[in-house]
Amino acid sequence: MAISGVLRPGFVQIRVLDMAESIIHYRDRIGLEMVGTEADGRVYLKAYDEFDRHSIILRECDEAGLDVMAFKVSNETYLDEYEEKLRGQGFEVTAIAAGEQPGVGRRISFMAPTGHRFDLYVDMELSDNGPMTNNPDVSQLDPRGMKALRFDHCLLYGGDIDGTKKVFEDILGFSTSEVVVDDDTGMIIALFLTCSNKAHDLALVRHEEDGKLHHVSFLVEDWTSLRDAADIMTRYDISRDIGPTRHGITRGQTIYFFDPSGNRNEVFSGGYAYYPDNPLRVWQASSVGKAIFYYERELNDRFMTVVT
Amino acid sequence: MMNKGFQISIQGSDKIVTCREDESLLSGLARYGQKEVPAGCRQGGCGVCKIRVLKGEFETGKMSIKHVSAMEKDMNFTLACKTFPKSDMVITVNIKGDRKWQ
Known part of the structure; x- marks a missing residue:
């Protein structure tokens, strides 16, 4: 397999000032699908051409910006290797237990020298609303708004x-x-x-x-x-x-x-x-x-x- | 009845701009091609259009607390994009902010 290790950007958690307005923006204008709202108030969304459960998380806060950007990794061996190498380079690596986000396995988290938090994870549940896989049509759900394919x-x-x-x-x-x-x-x-x-x-x-x-x-x-x-x-x-x-x-x-x-x-x-x-x-x-x-x-x- | 709008003046400038009641201060200024107050995200998040109101009544929408703290809000600092005039106003843009003022 050619692409291994870090596969792609998996999700971002964005801070928003007003959740109701933000849902209209990301769901109706950009065209993401609502996945769900959790008890802590975070809202999970996905683009129609993504297989995984979610890719955009909105968290209401009095300051806009980015909480975390996460990358999906191909397997646990790589995740362990990254953790060891990060620690070896003096980074503080935090373990985040599976389930902190619904449908997401364990993550490791570190703060990059530019002051951005990055998470790495291997497992995320597949969405029921992802691209079709059996005699697949171009889309399962009708694209909406700006018809964003993916984060x-x-x-x-x-x-x-x-x-x-x-x-x-x-x-x-x-x-x-x-x-x-x-x-x-x-x-x-x-x-x-x-x-x-x-x-x-x-x-x-x-x-x-x-x-x-x-x-x-x-x-x-x-x-x-x-x-x-x-x-x-x-x-x-x-x-x-x-x-x-x-x-x-x-x-x-x-x-x-x-x-x-x-x-x-x-x-x-x-x-x-x-x-x-x-x-x-x-x-x-x-x-x-x-x-x-x-x-x-x-x-x-x-x-x-x-x-x- | 449609409100005729409010007169907005910028301290140190002789220009006076009419801002409609249904639009933000930043939109009102932009209609007149005013560049004294720079436009950033126009959504209360980036802080680029920070001003201070010296005179006049206004309401505000949601703004990032990073750019207008509770104390600053009490001192009439605000973001022009989320400021809605309720009377004639005098504002100043020559404030200590997180950008270089022209």
Whole structure:
């Protein structure tokens, strides 16, 4: 098997200011399925093309942002290996018992040098509403809203992105597909990590404050789906950041917009297929406009400053 | 009867903007192309449009406590995107915040 170890981004837990508004946003506008609400108030959702039970968790809080991003791992042997290596590198690893989230097996949890909490787990129950497997139709449930296929990746902001890069590369087996570097010093300003065939599964931007969320991204089918998503954003007066446009980095097509708590979302399509033998793609900071927004060729005011 | 709106002035600026009763201060300013108060997420989460109200009545929606603490709220700090004028207002953007002011 080619892909082993860390398989993909599995779930994120997002802090929201108002649960009722957030459910309308994620369920009706982005088009996720409601999985359930638990006694602690957390709301679980999934995209229609995901097999696993849930991928998006909303937690009501008086401060927006990201609680945790979790990756699914192929088997327990890898999970044990990661735990040992993380501890060996001096990270505090917390064990989270199976069942802390419904349908999810044991997790290990650590705080990355950029101040983001990451969880790793092997088991999650399959959803009854996942993709069909027997003479499968394209979808079991009728796609709704922006027709998000899956939770795709996150872009996170923090200080020591070199440190977090090292953890993901050296311990968790990720590769770096692209970087943005300072023209003069070569210091990495932004980097794009992949554990798969995707151009990125996790992206990091250097920022003065740790633990920040830039966006949670959802895959949609194609460029036309982005047009339809943009129609929905105007129809329902959703706060839009930029797009439809394209990223130079990953070559993905994109719209950035905000959930009702100010957490940035993305609908994303395309992007090249990555293989671990691909050479690193490098952008000079002087070309960062084109790297981030390929058509505008310049950053907007919000790209570097607006995070939760 | 449709309210004609409220007059919003920014301290240190001679421009006065009319803000409708059914829209946020930030939306009102944006309609006039005002850039004194920058727009971020427009949802009360990022804190970029933080201002202080010097005069006037207003209501607020939900805002991230990271950007407007309870004490700051008492001192009339607020986020323009979640501030809804209830009278004419005077605001200032030259406050100590978590972004560089132009």
